Amino acid sequence: MKIKILLLLSLTTVSYVISAQDADIVKIIDDLTIEWDEEAKDLETYEGLTRYCRDKAYRDNTIELLNQIHHYDSALFKIVTDKYAHNKDPEAKATLADIETLELDYATRRFLNFLRKECMSLNDNENNKNMEGYEDIVKDIEDEMIQYVEDITKQIDLIDEHIHHLKDL
Numbered sequence: 001m002k003i004k005i006l007l008l009l010s011l012t013t014v015s016y017v018i019s020a021q022d023a024d025i026v027k028i029i030d031d032l033t034i035e036w037d038e039e040a041k042d043l044e045t046y047e048g049l050t051r052y053c054r055d056k057a058y059r060d061n062t063i064e065l066l067n068q069i070h071h072y073d074s075a076l077f078k079i080v081t082d083k084y085a086h087n088k089d090p091e092a093k094a095t096l097a098d099i100e101t102l103e104l105d106y107a108t109r110r111f112l113n114f115l116r117k118e119c120m121s122l123n124d125n126e127n128n129k130n131m132e133g134y135e136d137i138v139k140d141i142e143d144e145m146i147q148y149v150e151d152i153t154k155q156i157d158l159i160d161e162h163i164h165h166l167k168d169l
Helices: 002-043 046-054 056-084 090-105 108-127 134-163
Strands: none
Touching: 002 046, 002 056, 002 134, 046 056, 046 108, 046 134, 056 090, 056 108, 056 134, 090 134, 108 134
16 A cells, blocks of 8 residues: 555655746746847847857857757657657647757757867858958848847747747647
């Protein structure tokens, strides 16, 4: 009888902890989305890219933010998969598809490779600052950054929007 009571108590505790984590993940993803949206505004500019390329602490913070986003999106993927595997909720399906897109197309390693190339372009441009065409290259680099960062931001924002439409998450 003691074993049954302990088992029931532990199952209840595990269930409570899981539901608490599920509720917390919505807030965590909301907070990370807001933090990324602010970060994205800086990264889209030549000055923001310069800061990323030259300031190790700033770069490390940006990378850590991306790692956190990917970590919680992976956790969300598991939660949504587990909760909605049987009822085929279209919102859950869309959420999972958007998480997959973020995780595959905009994985941290891909983003870092993109930024590494952008830093190389920026450094080459800065080494040739007095040459003709400097401002054109600044604009080209900013345009590339804007496009790439906006694509990532769109995916992050879509996932955040989806979680607010899922019931009992």
